[in-house]
Amino acid sequence: MTDRPQASGETLLFLTDDQVRRGIEAMFFAYRGFTADPDRILAEYGYGRAHHRAIHFINRRPGLTVTALLATLGVTKQSLNRVLRALVEDGLVESRVGPRDKRERNLYLTDSGIALEAALSEVQGRRVRAAYRAAGPEAVAGFRRVLEAMMDPDLHGLYAREAERI
Amino acid sequence: MTDRPQASGETLLFLTDDQVRRGIEAMFFAYRGFTADPDRILAEYGYGRAHHRAIHFINRRPGLTVTALLATLGVTKQSLNRVLRALVEDGLVESRVGPRDKRERNLYLTDSGIALEAALSEVQGRRVRAAYRAAGPEAVAGFRRVLEAMMDPDLHGLYAREAERI
DNA sequence: ATACTACGTCAGCCTTATTGACATTCCAAG
DNA sequence: CTTGGAATGTCAATAAGGCTGACGTAGTAT
Numbered sequence: 001m002t003d004r005p006q007a008s009g010e011t012l013l014f015l016t017d018d019q020v021r022r023g024i025e026a027m028f029f030a031y032r033g034f035t036a037d038p039d040r041i042l043a044e045y046g047y048g049r050a051h052h053r054a055i056h057f058i059n060r061r062p063g064l065t066v067t068a069l070l071a072t073l074g075v076t077k078q079s080l081n082r083v084l085r086a087l088v089e090d091g092l093v094e095s096r097v098g099p100r101d102k103r104e105r106n107l108y109l110t111d112s113g114i115a116l117e118a119a120l121s122e123v124q125g126r127r128v129r130a131a132y133r134a135a136g137p138e139a140v141a142g143f144r145r146v147l148e149a150m151m152d153p154d155l156h157g158l159y160a161r162e163a164e165r166i
Numbered sequence: 167m168t169d170r171p172q173a174s175g176e177t178l179l180f181l182t183d184d185q186v187r188r189g190i191e192a193m194f195f196a197y198r199g200f201t202a203d204p205d206r207i208l209a210e211y212g213y214g215r216a217h218h219r220a221i222h223f224i225n226r227r228p229g230l231t232v233t234a235l236l237a238t239l240g241v242t243k244q245s246l247n248r249v250l251r252a253l254v255e256d257g258l259v260e261s262r263v264g265p266r267d268k269r270e271r272n273l274y275l276t277d278s279g280i281a282l283e284a285a286l287s288e289v290q291g292r293r294v295r296a297a298y299r300a301a302g303p304e305a306v307a308g309f310r311r312v313l314e315a316m317m318d319p320d321l322h323g324l325y326a327r328e329a330e331r332i
Numbered sequence: 333a334t335a336c337t338a339c340g341t342c343a344g345c346c347t348t349a350t351t352g353a354c355a356t357t358c359c360a361a362g
Numbered sequence: 363c364t365t366g367g368a369a370t371g372t373c374a375a376t377a378a379g380g381c382t383g384a385c386g387t388a389g390t391a392t
Contacts (some may be wrong), residue, residue: 015295015298017287017291020287020290020291020294020295021222021225021226021287021291023294023298023310024222024287024290024291024294025222025226026310026313026314026317027197027200027313028219028222029313029317029318030312030313030314030316030317031193031197032240032317032318033316033317033318034193034316036318053194056187056190056191056194059187060187060191074198121183121186121187121190124186124190125183125186125187125190127316128186128189128190128316129181129186130315131312131313131315131316132181132189132312132315134311134312134315135308135311135312135314135315136308136311138304138308139307139308139309139311139312140308140312141305141308142301142302142304142305142306142307142308142309142312143305143308143309143311143312143313144189144192145300145301145302145305145309146196146297146298146301146305146306146308146309147192147193147195147196147297147309148192148196148301149296149297149298149300149301150196150199150200150293150294150297151192151195151196151198151199152195152198152199152202
């Protein structure tokens with residue numbers, strides 16, 4: 001379909017199919033690198049990425065309700081429940097009855113939960129920082145802009161809007 | 167640990183833990199958006215991302231051997247075999263006995279395989295292009311630089327070196 | 333009093349991944 | 363020519379993490 005080399009005219013940003021495929025490939029490799037370090041720590045606890053995500057978002061929004069976390073992660077409650085139950089049983093997450101609405105459960109990290117979160121974001125952040133350093137400041141700004149644009153507006157919009165509201 | 171706001175001195179690129187966490191979060195949301203469109207197509211075929219990855223790399227390197235694909239994907243042969251068998255049975259991938267070394271199997275996409283790959287990279291590329299357009303050309307360059315730096319050198323190095331060799 | 337919401341849980345199923353074991357084919361080195 | 367090892371395929375068992383469907387309970391809201 002598209003086979004012009006570089007061009008620029010109307011779009012100023014013309015990419016061949018091959019260039020796009022390289023970008024797709026880069027996302028795959030980068031995401032794998034991105035998750036490799038936390039995965040190793042999680043494995044020691046018998047946890048997976050699902051646990052990491054829950055811990056991450058509870059840390060970001062202490063007091064988050066189960067429904068809100070469900071919407072953020074985009075999984076079913078049955079799926080999340082298994083993960084959440086393990087975290088609560090292991091004493092990393094605390095589930096308090098909602099003060100306003102008693103049906104709700106507000107989720108908080110315990111001290112051990114905070115410690116694990118710190119360890120996870122430390123190793124993951126190490127790689128992110130290293131990549132940022134290697135690429136340079138303007139590259140980081142561009143990176144973030146592309147990522148934002150790549151997000152699914154339906155799924156992420158809710159989260160972003162909620163973030164402002166709170 | 168780190169709570170200075172912006173700074174710049176020695177590193178020229180100082181990021182707070184919170185900024186790094188936002189980056190981590192952005193990767194999560196972006197990767198989900200990135201895979202959403204292909205996932206819908208794959209579901210129609212009863213396939214998953216594993217099939218997509220196999221199709222992608224066979225398309226990129228027609229004649230790829232099973233061992234090379236194994237190393238690229240970083241999975242076990244048992245895991246890949248299931249995926250590969252489905253693709254061969256469904257007539258999307260052809261597995262030819264190696265001409266030089268008859269133990270090897272060279273993998274090729276059939277016409278239907280090429281068609282599916284085109285459909286997948288079309289929808290995925292659509293989102294990538296949209297994100298690139300929204301972010302601008304310099305942002306894209308920066309994005310790629312950060313992604314490259316984020317890859318696991320051990321895993322990706324092999325692939326990159328092999329790409330040059332061929 | 334009734335309807336709806338938030339949450340938890342049981343059961344069953346699927347995909348993708350793992351480890352371990354074993355067979356086959358075939359290249360290459362002694 | 364024999365033998366070791368490499369490339370591949372396959373069987374079995376297991377696990378994480380996701381899904382749907384169904385059901386129950388507590389609490390809010392009308």
